[in-house]
Amino acid sequence: MEKQTITIYDVAREAAVSMATVSRVVNGNPNVKPATRKKVLEVIDRLDYRPNAVARGLASKRTTTVGVIIPDVSNAYFASLARGIDDVATMYKYNIILANSDGDDKKEISVLNTLLAKQVDGVIFMGHHLTEEIRGEFSRSKTPVVLAGSIDPDDQVGSVNIDYKEATKDATTKLIKSGNKKVAFVSGSLLDPINGVYRLNGYKEALKENGLTFNEGLVFESEYSYKAGLKLHDRMANSGATAAVVADDELAVGLLNSLTDNGISVPSEFEIITSNNSLFSDIARPSVSSISQPLYDIGAVSMRLLTKLMNKEDIDEKTVILPYGLIEKGSTK
Amino acid sequence: MEKQTITIYDVAREAAVSMATVSRVVNGNPNVKPATRKKVLEVIDRLDYRPNAVARGLASKRTTTVGVIIPDVSNAYFASLARGIDDVATMYKYNIILANSDGDDKKEISVLNTLLAKQVDGVIFMGHHLTEEIRGEFSRSKTPVVLAGSIDPDDQVGSVNIDYKEATKDATTKLIKSGNKKVAFVSGSLLDPINGVYRLNGYKEALKENGLTFNEGLVFESEYSYKAGLKLHDRMANSGATAAVVADDELAVGLLNSLTDNGISVPSEFEIITSNNSLFSDIARPSVSSISQPLYDIGAVSMRLLTKLMNKEDIDEKTVILPYGLIEKGSTK
DNA sequence: ATGAAAGCGCTAACAT
DNA sequence: ATGTTAGCGCTTTCAT
Numbered sequence: 001m002e003k004q005t006i007t008i009y010d011v012a013r014e015a016a017v018s019m020a021t022v023s024r025v026v027n028g029n030p031n032v033k034p035a036t037r038k039k040v041l042e043v044i045d046r047l048d049y050r051p052n053a054v055a056r057g058l059a060s061k062r063t064t065t066v067g068v069i070i071p072d073v074s075n076a077y078f079a080s081l082a083r084g085i086d087d088v089a090t091m092y093k094y095n096i097i098l099a100n101s102d103g104d105d106k107k108e109i110s111v112l113n114t115l116l117a118k119q120v121d122g123v124i125f126m127g128h129h130l131t132e133e134i135r136g137e138f139s140r141s142k143t144p145v146v147l148a149g150s151i152d153p154d155d156q157v158g159s160v161n162i163d164y165k166e167a168t169k170d171a172t173t174k175l176i177k178s179g180n181k182k183v184a185f186v187s188g189s190l191l192d193p194i195n196g197v198y199r200l201n202g203y204k205e206a207l208k209e210n211g212l213t214f215n216e217g218l219v220f221e222s223e224y225s226y227k228a229g230l231k232l233h234d235r236m237a238n239s240g241a242t243a244a245v246v247a248d249d250e251l252a253v254g255l256l257n258s259l260t261d262n263g264i265s266v267p268s269e270f271e272i273i274t275s276n277n278s279l280f281s282d283i284a285r286p287s288v289s290s291i292s293q294p295l296y297d298i299g300a301v302s303m304r305l306l307t308k309l310m311n312k313e314d315i316d317e318k319t320v321i322l323p324y325g326l327i328e329k330g331s332t333k
Numbered sequence: 334m335e336k337q338t339i340t341i342y343d344v345a346r347e348a349a350v351s352m353a354t355v356s357r358v359v360n361g362n363p364n365v366k367p368a369t370r371k372k373v374l375e376v377i378d379r380l381d382y383r384p385n386a387v388a389r390g391l392a393s394k395r396t397t398t399v400g401v402i403i404p405d406v407s408n409a410y411f412a413s414l415a416r417g418i419d420d421v422a423t424m425y426k427y428n429i430i431l432a433n434s435d436g437d438d439k440k441e442i443s444v445l446n447t448l449l450a451k452q453v454d455g456v457i458f459m460g461h462h463l464t465e466e467i468r469g470e471f472s473r474s475k476t477p478v479v480l481a482g483s484i485d486p487d488d489q490v491g492s493v494n495i496d497y498k499e500a501t502k503d504a505t506t507k508l509i510k511s512g513n514k515k516v517a518f519v520s521g522s523l524l525d526p527i528n529g530v531y532r533l534n535g536y537k538e539a540l541k542e543n544g545l546t547f548n549e550g551l552v553f554e555s556e557y558s559y560k561a562g563l564k565l566h567d568r569m570a571n572s573g574a575t576a577a578v579v580a581d582d583e584l585a586v587g588l589l590n591s592l593t594d595n596g597i598s599v600p601s602e603f604e605i606i607t608s609n610n611s612l613f614s615d616i617a618r619p620s621v622s623s624i625s626q627p628l629y630d631i632g633a634v635s636m637r638l639l640t641k642l643m644n645k646e647d648i649d650e651k652t653v654i655l656p657y658g659l660i661e662k663g664s665t666k
Numbered sequence: 667a668t669g670a671a672a673g674c675g676c677t678a679a680c681a682t
Numbered sequence: 683a684t685g686t687t688a689g690c691g692c693t694t695t696c697a698t
Contacts, residue, residue, distance in 0.1 A: 338691090
């Protein structure tokens with residue numbers, strides 16, 4: 001019992017038509033007489049014929065598959081984006097090949113190359129720091145690319161984000177207005193322009209507009225993890241900060257728990273605003289006030305944008321900025 | 334500037350060899366004279382040739398792509414499995430097509446069919462209730478299937494899990510030993526054999542061995558979500574339970590927070606043991622004691638098993654049971 | 667060790 | 683409306 005596959009040819013023979021007609025029926029081409037269509041469909045059903053997408057891809061040069069490069073699916077932030085991407089992909093009859101990169105430059109390149117070898121029709125890239133090398137690969141290839149939740153300093157490819165600068169500015173301002181003179185800025189690598197440029201600038205602007213001077217000692221660069229947050233406590237205490245804007249929820253909750261566990265009361269003695277409004281921020285006690293990002297939508301809109309690019313449709317604006325919010329919960333006064 | 338692709342033919346011409354030889358070089362076939370190999374590799378490099386995986390797939394009938402059916406990537410439990418799957422897939426030069434099913438029977442079938450149409454070499458399935466229909470599809474297809482964190486009552490396909498029954502029994506026993514006479518069993522749909530058969534039986538055995546009688550009123554069937562957990566409070570209070578074994582961390586933390594918010598002290602007045610030992614259980618205050626499952630490994634081992642199946646290697650045992658643990662944290666005495 | 671040639675299963679002109 | 687016929691880019695016998 002070998003894996004005997006039924007091909008378009010078998011269907012054509014059984015239905016006494018040409019393969020072209022079968023192909024037309026399968027592809028919904030209107031140029032088929034209803035009676036013929038019916039006959040062909042019956043045979044397809046009877047033979048349980050399933051078009052071979054690989055052959056199709058080779059002949060048509062379209063695979064209806066897009067590549068998704070993600071730092072880590074098991075990270076809640078990216079997983080939300082991925083879910084939005086897949087839902088819209090499905091809606092437009094695409095499948096996604098998901099590839100984890102760990103944000104590693106080399107892996108990103110190698111993964112992109114295998115994706116291109118597989119002839120994906122488009123690529124959605126999520127990452128932190130967009131290296132020159134990967135940007136080179138993007139422009140060398142004719143395959144459309146969209147960045148989801150990631151910034152291209154040169155706007156060469158499509159991208160979907162929120163206005164990180166304004167969001168951080170809002171959060172910082174709120175903290176200052178409530179009386180904090182020393183607000184810490186806690187983020188991931190400053191090499192990521194989202195942190196080092198947008199968020200940091202928003203933070204600085206807020207300080208400036210409120211007559212506070214920027215203090216290097218209040219800038220904390222950290223890994224995005226709960227454990228890293230727990231470790232922040234000592235340095236935070238020494239800095240004299242009484243509040244913090246944090247770029248990541250795990251990090252924020254780690255900081256929160258380490259403060260609380262050390263007898264510092266949040267929000268009365270220390271206020272925190274985080275950035276992703278994830279379940280982590282709701283679960284924590286107190287719950288953590290947060291910027292709210294439409295993560296699912298960022299993914300969904302990225303994929304939608306990519307479908308347009310793949311279709312060579314006219315794009316009004318390939319740099320999309322989605323709205324954000326500021327949710328006040330228990331970690332602010 | 335059209336997307337002018339260079340093919341194996343271009344390389345063959347430039348290197349003054351046949352396509353067959355280029356193919357051999359690309360595929361690492363040893364039957365090539367070193368000098369020839371070198372010459373070909375130079376041309377490949379110069380022309381920046383990249384083998385077309387689709388053509389390759391059509392000719393060889395292997396796509397080096399596996400399909401992964403997942404209820405929801407944005408769920409931490411499944412995301413961890415997915416990460417393990419992808420890492421091992423990458424290790425063995427496979428890519429994964431990830432498809433969300435929402436655990437919906439219809440979607441599972443349709444997604445499986447598009448995956449098979451794309452000629453994936455294998456499928457990893459994660460789901461709750463394995464319907465007869467999908468099991469039928471599995472057996473009709475010659476494509477190997479492995480279940481990750483999901484049970485096939487008939488053991489027809491490969492699967493990787495922990496011993497849910499023993500784990501639940503251990504957790505329940507611990508709760509009983511610490512003095513609780515009424516321990517609630519909180520899980521997702523009992524239609525999922527993991528819940529309705531394994532976990533529930535483990536729970537019942539623990540009761541029995543400790544001289545307690547099973548009480549229907551202590552069985553809570555719920556959605557796996559934080560919100561659903563929050564809503565459990567009233568029913569839980571009325572049931573008279575003073576402890577609970579919970580099948581999902583979000584659910585457990587929801588229950589925990591609702592109890593705490595209502596003035597019930599955990600663990601002194603109510604004890605909780607959850608099942609996934611995820612970050613949620615660490616973040617919560619008190620942190621939640623938990624069964625620990627090697628989620629990443631379940632994914633990794635599933636994929637490893639699938640590679641063997643795809644390779645038609647001999648399998649010692651296609652039903653793999655991985656070890657679990659019991660981590661005592663703040664929600665138990 | 668290398669080449670020639672026949673597909674793989676389908677789409678897409680081009681005819682009719 | 684339907685059929686014919688080239689490919690798509692590669693792997694894989696089978697020769698040599």
